[in-house]
Amino acid sequence: MGIQIFLLLEEKKSIQFSMSLLCALLISFHIYSIYKPYTQVSTIDVGQGDCSLIRLPFNQGNYLIDTGGNREYDIASHNVIPFLKSQGVPCIDRVYISHHDYDHYGALDSLKKKYKVKRVVDTYQKEEKNKLITIKMLKSDVIYPSTNENSLVMLVTTGGYNYLFTGDIPSNVEEDLYKKYGEIDVDVLKVAHHGSGYSSSVTFFQMVHPRIAMIGVGEHNLYGHPAHIVIKRLEERKIKILRTDLDGSFSIITYLGEHLIYRY
Numbered sequence: 381m382g383i384q385i386f387l388l389l390e391e392k393k394s395i396q397f398s399m400s401l402l403c404a405l406l407i408s409f410h411i412y413s414i415y416k417p418y419t420q421v422s423t424i425d426v427g428q429g430d431c432s433l434i435r436l437p438f439n440q441g442n443y444l445i446d447t448g449g450n451r452e453y454d455i456a457s458h459n460v461i462p463f464l465k466s467q468g469v470p471c472i473d474r475v476y477i478s479h480h481d482y483d484h485y486g487a488l489d490s491l492k493k494k495y496k497v498k499r500v501v502d503t504y505q506k507e508e509k510n511k512l513i514t515i516k517m518l519k520s521d522v523i524y525p526s527t528n529e530n531s532l533v534m535l536v537t538t539g540g541y542n543y544l545f546t547g548d549i550p551s552n553v554e555e556d557l558y559k560k561y562g563e564i565d566v567d568v569l570k571v572a573h574h575g576s577g578y579s580s581s582v583t584f585f586q587m588v589h590p591r592i593a594m595i596g597v598g599e600h601n602l603y604g605h606p607a608h609i610v611i612k613r614l615e616e617r618k619i620k621i622l623r624t625d626l627d628g629s630f631s632i633i634t635y636l637g638e639h640l641i642y643r644y
Contacts, residue, residue: 416468418635419512419539421568424448424463425624426455428598428605429483432545432570434536435469436512443515444475445534445545445570448596449486456490463629463644464495471496474508476515478547479531504532513538518564520556528573529553535564539634544588546572551581558587568592568632571614575606575623580613592632592641595623 420435426448434443448455464472475497477485491497508515514537524530531547544566549557550573569590572579574597593614597605606623614621622630622641633640 418633419541420467420631420633421536421538421541421543422463422467422629422631423570423594423596423622423624424460425629426450426459426483426487426596427624428574428601428603429455429486430478430547430570430574430596431455431460431487432594432596433464433467433469434513434538434543435467436538439470440512441473441510442469442471443513444472446478446484446547447475447487447491449482449484449488451482451486454490455487456494460487460491461495466644471498473498475500476532476534477502478534478545479527481527481548484547502532518557518561520553520560522553522556524553531572533557535566540637541567541632541634541639543568543570544590545570546579548573548576548579550576550578551584554579554581554584554587558583561587564588566590568594569619571595571606571610573605574601574603575610576603577607577609580610582613585613585617589617590619592620592622594630594632595621597623597625599625601625 417437419437422433424431424433427450429448430446431448432445447460472495504517504519506517516535518533518535528548528550531549533549534545536543542565564587566588567590569588571593575595595606627643629644631642633642
């Protein structure tokens with residue numbers, strides 16, 4: 381009888397220990413999902429549109445550049461918010477809207493209703509900087525008539541990498557930026573206008589020499605994006621191409637000077 385009681389007590393202790401260990405692991409995973417120690421720059425698959433997440437280590441800042449948008453369904457509920465939650469992002473500190481084409485900003489209203497967004501930026505500002513990130517907007521001295529030409533162009537430095545986000549700028553704007561700024565150190569390029577043949581000119585690649593190109597583009601889209609000539613220019617320069625129509629959402633993770641590409 382005594383042995384049976386002893387065995388029952390030991391079994392109870394074992395169950396309690398297992399439950400405590402499980403709880404500890406769940407809490408640890410939850411904390412880790414929020415306070416990740418690395419820098420993460422993600423392109424979220426929103427179909428034919430742009431949406432990028434910049435996540436600073438230890439939850440020091442979360443930024444979106446564009447939100448995507450589709451008039452047929454709610455991109456925020458179906459694509460953006462599920463990705464944010466899967467990454468443990470508690471809120472968005474900034475949403476930058478490169479320009480007001482629907483495929484870049486259309487999901488913003490829905491996102492703001494369903495997720496905490498602290499601030500929206502859709503106009504030029506010279507620079508935002510803290511110890512973990514610098515966001516510098518590049519702007520030529522030319523006045524342009526079209527929305528695409530007036531896209532915010534953002535040079536983001538974080539995690540030891542330089543990222544250039546180009547909105548939908550066409551080649552004439554690329555050339556004007558080159559005239560003003562000359563060559564710029566860029567590790568990762570968000571390819572302009574979903575890989576349109578009217579962007580990503582040869583002149584532009586004299587300005588930037590990225591190692592990685594990110595393209596937000598819908599599968600079998602009606603525009604023929606990305607254009608064959610753009611893909612050819614990237615391949616000729618041995619630039620690694622990541623595109624949402626083939627890769628889905630993906631992240632570039634940088635930690636201690638190393639980078640890792642992760643596809644979801």
